[in-house]
Amino acid sequence: MRTIHTDQIIKTIRQMCIDANLRLSEDVKGAICGAIQTEKSPLGRQILEQLEENMDIAAAEDIPICQDTGMAVVFLKIGQDLHIEGMNLEDAVNEGIRQGYVDGYLRKSVVRDPLQRENTKDNTPGIIHYEIVPGEQLTITVAPKGFGSENMSRVFMLKPADGIEGVKDAILTAVKDAGPNACPPMVVGVGIGGDFEKCAIMAKQALTRNLNERSEIPYVKEMEEELLKKINGLGIGPGGLGGTTTALAVNINTYPTHIAGLPVAVNICCHVDRHITEVI
Numbered sequence: 547m548r549t550i551h552t553d554q555i556i557k558t559i560r561q562m563c564i565d566a567n568l569r570l571s572e573d574v575k576g577a578i579c580g581a582i583q584t585e586k587s588p589l590g591r592q593i594l595e596q597l598e599e600n601m602d603i604a605a606a607e608d609i610p611i612c613q614d615t616g617m618a619v620v621f622l623k624i625g626q627d628l629h630i631e632g633m634n635l636e637d638a639v640n641e642g643i644r645q646g647y648v649d650g651y652l653r654k655s656v657v658r659d660p661l662q663r664e665n666t667k668d669n670t671p672g673i674i675h676y677e678i679v680p681g682e683q684l685t686i687t688v689a690p691k692g693f694g695s696e697n698m699s700r701v702f703m704l705k706p707a708d709g710i711e712g713v714k715d716a717i718l719t720a721v722k723d724a725g726p727n728a729c730p731p732m733v734v735g736v737g738i739g740g741d742f743e744k745c746a747i748m749a750k751q752a753l754t755r756n757l758n759e760r761s762e763i764p765y766v767k768e769m770e771e772e773l774l775k776k777i778n779g780l781g782i783g784p785g786g787l788g789g790t791t792t793a794l795a796v797n798i799n800t801y802p803t804h805i806a807g808l809p810v811a812v813n814i815c816c817h818v819d820r821h822i823t824e825v826i
Contacts, residue, residue, distance in 0.1 A: 548625075548682035550826055552632030555684070558824055559642025562688040563618060564650035566822040567610045570601055573757040574733075574819045577794040581731060581784075590789025594731075597784070597817055612818045615652040616690030618643045618672035621751060625681035636674060644668040655693070675747060684826040689754050695732060695816040698724035701746055704808040710765075713738060713810050714773060720812035721777050721793070726786020729816035731794050733757065734777065737811040739801035749813035752797035754821040761798055770796045784817075794819070 570578075578597055585591040604611040620639055624630075632638065647654055647669035654669045679685075700723070702716040717736055724732070737748025760767045773796045783789025794817065803809060 547627050547629050549629040549631055550684065552630060552635065552638035554826060555630070555635070555638045555686070556642040556645065558686060558826060559620065559639060559688060560645040560649065562686065562822050562824060563643055563646025563652065563690065566688050566690050566820040567612075567615045567650065567652050568608055569605050570611060570818065571756075571821060574794070574817075574821075575601060577757050578731070578817060581791040581794065585784065585789055585791045587783055587789035589787055590784045590791060593784035593787065593789075594791065610652060611820075612692060612816075613653060614655065614692035614694065615647070615669075616692045616820065617656055617696075618647075618669060619689045619691050619750060620672050620674045621677070621687040621689070621754065622674065623677045623679045623683075623685040625683045626678050627680075627682040628684060630684075639674055640670045640672060643672045644670050675751075685823065686826065687754050687821060687823045689750070689821045691750075691753075691820075692729075692816060692818065695724070695728040695814045698728040699749070699813045700811070701742065702810040702812075703742065704810055706806065706808050708808060710769070713808070714769065714776075716810050717773055717796075717812055718776060718780075720814065721782075722780060724814050725782055728814045729818075730782055730786055731784055731791045731817050733794050733815045733817075733819040734773070734796045735813040735815065736796065736798040737801070737809075737813075738798060739803040739809065741803070741807070741809060744801055745809040745811040746813065748799040748801060749811035752799045753813060753815045753819055754823070755797045757795040757797070757819070761800075763800065766798050766800060770798050 735752035737745035
C-alpha cells in the first residue's frame with residue numbers, strides 16, 4: 547500500500563488553483579482560437595479576438611483570466627490501495643484552496659452562510675466530490691466555477707415518455723434562457739440519468755472533459771454534435787451580440803436511472819472553462 551502525506555496534497559491544490567485561474571487549458575484555448583477562424587459575424591470575430599488577447603495578457607502578466615475566480619470545485623479520485631496520512635483529507639483540500647486564493651491574490655467570493663452573506667475571506671470551503679477507484683494514486687481535478695454562468699444552469703426532471711427529443715429540447719431551453727448572461731461562447735455540460743443530484747454532478751464533471759473529446763457512446767456522440775450545431779444556430783454569439791459561435795462544445799455524461807424517471811441537468815460554463823488535473 548502506497549502512502550502520501552496531506553502536505554503534498556495541500557501544495558498541489560494550492561498551485562492548481564493559481565494555475566487554473568491564470569491560464570486556460572490548451573483544449574479551451576484552442577477552441578477559442580479556432581472559433582476566430584470560423585465565426586461569420588465581424589463583431590463576433592472581434593469579440594473572440596479580444597478574448598484571445600485577454601488570455602495572452604493574463605498568461606504573460608500572471609493575472610486572472612476573469613475577475614470572478616470562481617468557487618473552487620475539486621474532484622478527487624482516490625485509489626483504494628492508497629493511504630493518506632496527516633490531517634483530515636477534506637481539511638487538507640480546503641487548506642490548499644485557501645493558500646491558492648490568498649497567496650495567488652485571487653478574488654475571494656465564498657460567503658460562510660447563504661443568507662447571512664459574510665465572506666470567508668479565503669474562498670473556502672470548496673465543493674469537493676470523492677470517488678474511490680482501483681489503484682494507489684490520487685487524481686485531483688480543480689475546476690474554479692464562476693457564478694455568472696452557474697446561475698444559468700438548470701435541472702429538469704423529465705418523464706421517460708419525453709425521450710431523447712425531450713432531453714434535447716430541455717438542453718436547448720436552458721441555453722436559450724441563459725442567452726448573453728452566461729458570457730458566451732459557452733461550454734455546455736450535461737448529465738442525463740441517475741437521480742436529482744447525480745445528474746447535476748455529472749453535468750459539472752462534463753465541463754472538465756477535454757473539449758476535443760466526444761462521448762464513447764455512439765448515440766451520445768451524435769447528440770453532442772447535433773446540439774452543438776443547433777446551439778450555434780441560435781444566433782446568440784460571442785458576448786451575446788450575435789454570431790455563429792454560441793458554444794465551444796457540448797459534453798454529455800450519462801448514468802443508469804429509475805424506470806419512472808429521466809433526470810437531465812445542464813451546467814453552463816462561460817468561455818473561461820477552467821479545469822486542471824494532476825496525479826499524485
